[in-house]
Amino acid sequence: MSEKKYNFDAGIERRNTCSLKWDFCEQVLGVPDVIPMWVADMDFPAPPEVVEAVKKRAEHGAYGYPFIPRSFWTSIIKWMKTRHNWEIKREWLSRAPGVVPALNICIQTYTAPGDKIIVQSPVYYPFFSAVENNGRRVVKNPLVYKNNRWQMHLEDLKQKIDHRTRMLILCSPHNPVGRVWERAELEALAEICLKHDLLIVSDEIHAEHVYKGHKHIPIASLSPDVAARTITLQAPSKAFNIAGLTTSVVIIPNPKLLNLYKTQLENLGLTVNNIFGLVALEAAYTYGAAWLDQLVEYLEGNMDYAQRYFEERIPQIKFLKPEGTYLALLDCRAMGLPQKELNEFFLKKARVYFDEGPIFGEELVGFERMNLACPRKTLTEALVRIERAVNEFPYR
Ligand SMILES: Cc1ncc(COP(=O)(O)O)c(C=O)c1O
Known part of the structure; x- marks a missing residue:
């Protein structure tokens, strides 16, 4: 320390x-x-260091279209390795103007209207609206409060999956119940998703705020099989208090899924990043x-x-x-x-x-x-x- x-x-x-x-x-x-x-x-x-970097960029005065430098991506790769022991590659990375926008894009990209998407309630409420606003159906797999701890109910999950179920949205660590999922819990969950061919969208925006005795494990880091069907949504916004700079990170190891994501990003015209967000993310991950x-x-x-x-x-x-x-x-x-x-x-x-x-x-x-x-x-x-x-x- x-x-x-x-x-x-x-x-x-x-x-x-x-x-x-x-x-x-x-x-x-x-x-x-x-x-x-x-x-x-x-x-x-x-x-x-983040405030300084943003100030310096602001003082420059020209705020035209940004180009994302290589150092931006490198800072993300190094951060995931040093903080979460997860080796990611440059070619897995994309971005979004926020984790909630990225979640909506994933739903639009990988599922069709009427498809079922699983959420583990109680959970961050935009999970419900992202599914419903896009004309998909929410299937709740509620957490249970047992032995003074919120836990996943995997038997319930298994029973709720049918031929229209396409995706599970994981909140890891979990808002609002504050759980930092353990390896065994994530493995058991991933096994079910693999078996039933479900995509996992893992919102890991709270990964940096974890207390003594707990460790955040990116679910995609469990195995190449899990990585191949997981879209991880990350951002420095919660950790460093820069949510207003609207810059988040999308990690998709599967090239087919990544291409589909990028196409939808373009279809929505979301190709430009906030210039201050770029600078802030890099400073945060490099010096924070x-x-x-x-x-x-x-x-x-x-x-x-x-x-x-x-x-x-x-x-x-x-x-x-x-x-x-x-x-x-x-x-x-x-x-x-x-x-x-x-x-x-x-x-x-x-x-x-x-x-x-x-x-x-x-x-x-x-x-x-x-x-x-x-x-x-x-x-x-x-x-x-x-x-x-x-x-x-x-x-x-
Ligand atoms: C689990 C979770 N995901 C996403 C967000 C918001 O992300 P963004 O501001 O990048 O859309 C929050 C904010 O509270 C959150 O708790």
Whole structure:
């Protein structure tokens, strides 16, 4: 571990900076003075090396059509090797203006209207809309909460596959349940997909935020057979807080699948990249490792702090510490509030804003998803607000 040199306690003022997370509550919901802990970005500036690289490019002044340099691709290849022990090749790589756009492109490219696509709910809600908006059918293979852990239900999966099932969308690590899938779980899943000829689209955008005792394994790295039917969606956007620069990475070892993907990218006219995104990705993957290591330690500190706080001071709410991601589920079922009232309670009484559980699937009725990627003092203020509101809450 590198010596500490970044100050995550300092945070950054984000109000009135075109920030969805910070400006939405007041400007759209009309509720002022809310601590926003919903959409998945962070209240920290990107690594200084990334900020410098973007500034330098901005100062140049000419922002015409970009050319993607070889060094961009090399930075991705090196990152996957050093961080995830995955040897990828230049000819496997493509790009997209975001992981969600890439997901939609994959659905359009590899499936036909009416086909069935499996998602493991509760899950990042654009998985559902990407399938449905493209006229395909969602098949849910819900996760189960067993032994204090969300787990895949592979028997259920096997039963749900039929001749119209084409694809499984994996969330790895998983948002919102925070699981970092283990090798044995991924192997068992991949075996079923291989046996039934399913393509795997693996969204690995949260791969860099993994806590002690866990390790992210790219599913495509399991074996050449798995790689041949997997499309991996990656990006530095979550890890380094650069989602607004709309640059993500698509890894497709199978040349036939890759060509189809590239053709669809062209058909949609998505051939131009954000010039700042190119520069930021390369700087992040080239110089960002030490910053990221320290960030992950800080985030885990936030998780442990919040868990203790809930246990000691707000036991009515159960905090589920994730294995990865900076998102945690709050089990609020003991409060006995219908979901709408629960959301209102947090927004209007506590003045904190979460993503409500059911948007990720009906499995999360009575839950909220809390984003803890903020300085400790913001987190403390949010916890104090929740504690105060819960203490004033009339229990029936
Ligand atoms: C699992 C997952 N995939 C994708 C995204 C968004 O990706 P992008 O902004 O690149 O479209 C998010 C953002 O929260 C996410 O949690």
